[in-house]
Amino acid sequence: MSTEITYTLNASNRPIQRTENTFREYKAPANNPQRDYVSDTMNYEYDANGLLLKITGKNRDSTWFNPGTVSTSTYNRQSTAVYTNTTGNLEKVVKTTNQAYRMVNGTTTILAPQVTEETQTFGLH
Numbered sequence: 001m002s003t004e005i006t007y008t009l010n011a012s013n014r015p016i017q018r019t020e021n022t023f024r025e026y027k028a029p030a031n032n033p034q035r036d037y038v039s040d041t042m043n044y045e046y047d048a049n050g051l052l053l054k055i056t057g058k059n060r061d062s063t064w065f066n067p068g069t070v071s072t073s074t075y076n077r078q079s080t081a082v083y084t085n086t087t088g089n090l091e092k093v094v095k096t097t098n099q100a101y102r103m104v105n106g107t108t109t110i111l112a113p114q115v116t117e118e119t120q121t122f123g124l125h
Contacts, residue, residue, distance in 0.1 A: 023036070
């Protein structure tokens with residue numbers, strides 16, 4: 001397995017981009033042959049006070065698997081998380097993810113698009 005993670009920082013030493021690339025390989029005879037690839041990029045935006053405003057991301061996760069018949073699957077995801085801050089306090093996070101899934105097993109192909117939205121709200125105690 002190999003993983004490389006890289007951060008790019010702004011002048012205030014806050015991350016403005018994070019990239020990750022991972023490769024895993026499983027070999028016979030202990031396992032069925034399999035190769036996994038993950039590529040992930042996140043971009044960060046801040047307000048004038050240095051508080052997080054938005055994270056946008058792209059992720060691709062693919063697998064090649066051969067238990068006798070070759071099978072491939074791929075997830076492509078794009079996401080946006082918007083942060084709402086009130087008087088310096090985190091009030092709400094809304095994350096929207098668009099995902100496209102594709103799986104090919106022999107002559108069968110499955111496509112499954114999906115959109116999800118998550119909202120988290122925070123109160124002051």
